Amino acid sequence: MTSIAFQLEDLQQEIAKTCAKRQIFKHNVRLIAVSKRHSGEKIRQAYQAGQKAFAENFVQEGIEKIQQLSDLDVEWHMIGAIQSRKCKDIAEHFDWVQSVDRLKVAQKLSQARTPERPPLQLCIQVNLFNEQQKAGLEAKAALQLAEQIQALPNVQLRGIMALPPKQTAPQAQKQQFAEIYALYQQLAARYPNIDTCSMGMSGDYQAAIEQGSSMIRVGTTIFGARD
Numbered sequence: 001m002t003s004i005a006f007q008l009e010d011l012q013q014e015i016a017k018t019c020a021k022r023q024i025f026k027h028n029v030r031l032i033a034v035s036k037r038h039s040g041e042k043i044r045q046a047y048q049a050g051q052k053a054f055a056e057n058f059v060q061e062g063i064e065k066i067q068q069l070s071d072l073d074v075e076w077h078m079i080g081a082i083q084s085r086k087c088k089d090i091a092e093h094f095d096w097v098q099s100v101d102r103l104k105v106a107q108k109l110s111q112a113r114t115p116e117r118p119p120l121q122l123c124i125q126v127n128l129f130n131e132q133q134k135a136g137l138e139a140k141a142a143l144q145l146a147e148q149i150q151a152l153p154n155v156q157l158r159g160i161m162a163l164p165p166k167q168t169a170p171q172a173q174k175q176q177f178a179e180i181y182a183l184y185q186q187l188a189a190r191y192p193n194i195d196t197c198s199m200g201m202s203g204d205y206q207a208a209i210e211q212g213s214s215m216i217r218v219g220t221t222i223f224g225a226r227d
């Protein structure tokens with residue numbers, strides 16, 4: 001086994017343990033492997049170890065790997081900042097876009113996605129803790145954007161994606177994830193197609209799962225440190 005296969009197996013076990021602790025059905029928590037700044041070869045190793053969904057932050061880098069790995073049946077997620085002029089490329093190559101934070105981007109993705117293909121799966125990136133340096137919408141704006149995305153063709157809104165600030169105090173960390181989950185629940189109550197609360201990364205995925213995450217995005221724990 002490669003070290004990537006080992007790390008993935010360890011991670012799966014840790015996820016299962018966390019789920020068991022909270023009586024969460026582990027199939028309700030999806031693992032997305034964040035492969036930014038890691039090679040196509042490493043992605044292939046993870047794929048061969050059973051990981052099928054990967055996420056990239058940069059459009060050009062992502063597309064290169066998508067083309068390089070076109071023989072694999074990977075589900076590709078875009079999770080990085082989006083420039084509207086890149087929407088066409090994103091809509092053509094990715095399956096999910098988790099970092100939608102404005103109507104213009106959603107509209108362009110919708111226009112660029114050909115109707116013959118499955119709808120592009122979208123999450124709204126939220127920023128509930130006033131972090132100026134990060135993208136994402138506060139709760140009210142996120143609910144409004146959700147309403148607008150529901151009306152667009154060729155895309156399907158699945159939920160929200162959050163990247164909350166690091167907290168060393170467990171109680172503060174828990175509180176943040178709980179707030180994100182509450183917004184997710186509000187959305188899920190409004191629209192039947194909402195099933196994704198994407199939160200939790202290498203440093204905090206256990207806490208995120210305990211507060212209701214349905215999708216964790218983990219890079220470093222699987223692939224090691226990025227250059």
Ligand SMILES: *Cc1c(COP(=O)(O)O)cnc(C)c1O
Nearest residue numbers: 034079201202203217218219220
């Ligand atoms: C890089 C990144 C991750 C993964 O981070 P790790 O700490 O390496 O697990 C998750 N989500 C987003 C949006 C990222 O940019």
